[in-house]
Amino acid sequence: MVTEPSTNAECVFCSIVADPSRDHVVWEDADVLAFMDINPVTDGHLLVVPKEHTVGLTDMPPALAGKVMQVAQELARALRASEVRCEGVNLFFAEGEAALQEIFHSHLHVFPRYPDDGFEISADWAGSTDDRLSHAADQVRAGLERIRSSAH
Structure with a gap:
């Protein structure tokens, strides 16, 4: 669970949910605002x-996380069907300060892409060894087991 401090009273996205600018809203239902x-x-x-204040992906109830993704999928279709320049779509979700989350209310970015749009993702895509991949897989499986055993 993400632990960065944020309460509804100080959360900019909670303020937008409470009083959204209708000119900028493209989707609203009982659970989600876009x-x-x-x-x-x-x-x-x-x-x-x-609409419910959650800090990150791991804080959202699974059904709500699924709803956010369903809305993103529909908006990606809308971007493709619109007059907005859109030759591809990126989704971006940051959880935690180390992942570059700046507003500590769960949010999924959906943005159109096209060649030379100025957006870059930079990383060292050097690959890994089989041993390192196996070790990481073991660690993730152990984490899953801890989650499952603590749920019961």
């Missing part, structure tokens, strides 16, 4: 947020 990002990567950049 609106234009005020600092877009490209024109058409959207944020999909659960």
Whole structure:
């Protein structure tokens, strides 16, 4: 679970959920609100947020996380069908400060992509050894086992 401090009273996304600017809202239902990002990567950049205040992906109830993804999928289709320049779509979800989360209310970025749009992802994609992959897989399986055993 993410532990960065944030309460509904100090959360900008909770404020938007409570009083959204209708000009920027593109989706609203009982659980989810989607609106234009005020600092877009490209024109058409959207944020999909659960109306319930949760900090990260691991805080969201599974059904709500699924609903956020379903809305993102529909918005990706809408971007493709719109007049917004869109030759591809990226989804981005950051959980925790180390992952570059800046607003500690769960949110999924959905933004259109096209060649030379200026967005870059930089990493060392050097690959790994079979031993390191096996070790990491063992660690993840152990984490899954801890989660399952603590749920019962």
